Amino acid sequence: MAGLGIGLIGTGYMGKCHALAWNSVASVFGDVERPRLITLAEVNADLAATKAQELGFSTSTGHWQDLLENPAIDVISVTTPNAFHAEMAIAALEAGKHVWCEKPMAPALADAVRMRDATAGTGKVAAMGYNYIQNPMIRRIKQLIDDGAIGAVNHVRVEMDEDFMADPSQLFYWKSEASSGYGALDDFAVHPLSLLFTLFGHVDAVVADMGKPYATRPSKDGGTREVENHDIASVLMRLEGNISAVLMANRSAWGRKGRIALQIFGSAGSILFDQERMNEFEIYRTGEAGSEQGFARVLAAPAHRPYDHFIPAPGHGLGFNDLKIIECRELISAINGDKAHLIDFEQGLRIERSVHAMARSFAEQRWVEVSV
Structure with missing residues (x-):
C-alpha cells in the first residue's frame, strides 16, 4: 500500500516543521509507509518552487486551492497565519482530505465552530498542531x-x-x-x-x-x-x-x-x-x-x-521538531x-x-x- 499523499500550505516556521515531520516519520518509527510529498503551496509560484525543492515535494503551486482538486493528496497540512486557517481547513475537509492544522483554530469563535462542524459526516481526521502534548x-x-x-x-x-x-x-x-x-x-x-x-x-x-x-x-x-x-x-x-x-x-x-x-x-x-x-x-x-x-x-x-x-x-x-514527528505519527494512527x-x-x-x-x-x- 502506498503511503499517504501529502499537501502542504505555507512554508514558514511551522510549515518547515510539518515538512520535516512528513519527511522523517517513516524513518523514525519504521511501522508506517513513507508519506508521498505531493504538492507544496505558497503565496507565489516562484517561492513555492524553491521551497518544494528544499523540502522534498514533487510539485508546487502558487494557488493553495490546487491541492483540493488533486486526488493523489490524502492529507493537507495548514500552516498559514491564523486568519486563513478556517477557510483552508474547511475547504480541505469538503474536498475529502484529512487536515493537520496549526493552532489556534481561528481568530473568530464562529469560524472555529464552522471548522468543527465541517468534520461531521466526513470520516476524515482533523487534528490541531499541539505538539507540546507529545x-x-x-x-x-x-x-x-x-x-x-x-x-x-x-x-x-x-x-x-x-x-x-x-x-x-x-x-x-x-x-x-x-x-x-x-x-x-x-x-x-x-x-x-x-x-x-x-x-x-x-x-x-x-x-x-x-x-x-x-x-x-x-x-x-x-x-x-x-x-x-x-x-x-x-x-x-x-x-x-x-x-x-x-x-x-x-x-x-x-x-x-x-x-x-x-x-x-x-x-x-x-x-x-x-x-x-x-x-x-x-x-x-x-x-x-x-x-x-x-x-x-x-x-x-x-x-x-x-x-x-x-x-x-x-x-x-x-527537540521541538521531534515532538512534531511524534504528532505526525499520531495523526497517521488516527x-x-x-x-x-x-x-x-x-x-x-x-x-x-x-x-x-x-x-x-x-x-x-x-x-x-x-x-x-
Missing part, C-alpha cells in the same frame, strides 16, 4: 497524575513566556493585528491550555486581565501603527474537577525563549516541568520524603515512550483508525471557547463560565 515527559506526568503519585491535584500554575515581541523597536507585523486574534491568549497561551486540557480536562470558569506593553510599533513605511491586541495575559481559572489554576502568558518577556512552566500541586506531592528543559521534570512525593525535603529530577529515557524511537540512551534529549494521542477539532474547539471566555472576562471585568 513530549514523553508530559505523557509520563499524565501517567503519574492518573496513578495518584502526588495524590489528588488541587492547584496548577502554568506560565508561558517568550521574548519575540519584547523589543519595542520591532516592526509591526501580522501578529499584532486584531485579525490574527487576541494576541497572547490565542496565538500563544493555547499551548499551555493544550497541556491543561490533556492533563486535567476542560476549563470551567475564568477571570482574566490583559496587558499591552507597547501601544504602537514602527511600521515598515517609516510611520507607526497601533498595536491591536495584547502581548500579556493573566488568568485565574477553575478546571474540571474543581481544580484551582493560574495561567500567565507574556510574548514580550526578555530572556525567555520557550518557557512553559508547569507547577502541579497535589495532596501527596508536587510535579514541576519547564519546556525550556523539556527532557526532564521534577517530582516530590511525601511518602518518600523522610528527612530529605527536596525534589527528585527525572531525565527522559527510552522507558518514556516514544523517546525510544529516537535515542537508545537516557538523558540525551529530544487516519488508520487506531487510538491516537491528538487534539482534534472537537477538543480544539473547547480550547478556543476557553480563550474567548477569557477575552470576554477581560472586556466585562468579571468571572465567566466556559461553555462546553
Whole structure:
C-alpha cells in the first residue's frame, strides 16, 4: 500500500516543521509507509518552487486551492497565519482530505465552530498542531497524575513566556493585528491550555486581565501603527474537577525563549516541568520524603515512550521538531483508525471557547463560565 499523499500550505516556521515531520516519520518509527510529498503551496509560484525543492515535494503551486482538486493528496497540512486557517481547513475537509492544522483554530469563535462542524459526516481526521502534548515527559506526568503519585491535584500554575515581541523597536507585523486574534491568549497561551486540557480536562470558569506593553510599533513605511491586541495575559481559572489554576502568558518577556512552566500541586506531592528543559521534570512525593525535603529530577529515557524511537540512551534529549514527528505519527494512527494521542477539532474547539471566555472576562471585568 502506498503511503499517504501529502499537501502542504505555507512554508514558514511551522510549515518547515510539518515538512520535516512528513519527511522523517517513516524513518523514525519504521511501522508506517513513507508519506508521498505531493504538492507544496505558497503565496507565489516562484517561492513555492524553491521551497518544494528544499523540502522534498514533487510539485508546487502558487494557488493553495490546487491541492483540493488533486486526488493523489490524502492529507493537507495548514500552516498559514491564523486568519486563513478556517477557510483552508474547511475547504480541505469538503474536498475529502484529512487536515493537520496549526493552532489556534481561528481568530473568530464562529469560524472555529464552522471548522468543527465541517468534520461531521466526513470520516476524515482533523487534528490541531499541539505538539507540546507529545513530549514523553508530559505523557509520563499524565501517567503519574492518573496513578495518584502526588495524590489528588488541587492547584496548577502554568506560565508561558517568550521574548519575540519584547523589543519595542520591532516592526509591526501580522501578529499584532486584531485579525490574527487576541494576541497572547490565542496565538500563544493555547499551548499551555493544550497541556491543561490533556492533563486535567476542560476549563470551567475564568477571570482574566490583559496587558499591552507597547501601544504602537514602527511600521515598515517609516510611520507607526497601533498595536491591536495584547502581548500579556493573566488568568485565574477553575478546571474540571474543581481544580484551582493560574495561567500567565507574556510574548514580550526578555530572556525567555520557550518557557512553559508547569507547577502541579497535589495532596501527596508536587510535579514541576519547564519546556525550556523539556527532557526532564521534577517530582516530590511525601511518602518518600523522610528527612530529605527536596525534589527528585527525572531525565527522559527510552522507558518514556516514544523517546525510544529516537535515542537508545537516557538523558540525551529530544527537540521541538521531534515532538512534531511524534504528532505526525499520531495523526497517521488516527487516519488508520487506531487510538491516537491528538487534539482534534472537537477538543480544539473547547480550547478556543476557553480563550474567548477569557477575552470576554477581560472586556466585562468579571468571572465567566466556559461553555462546553
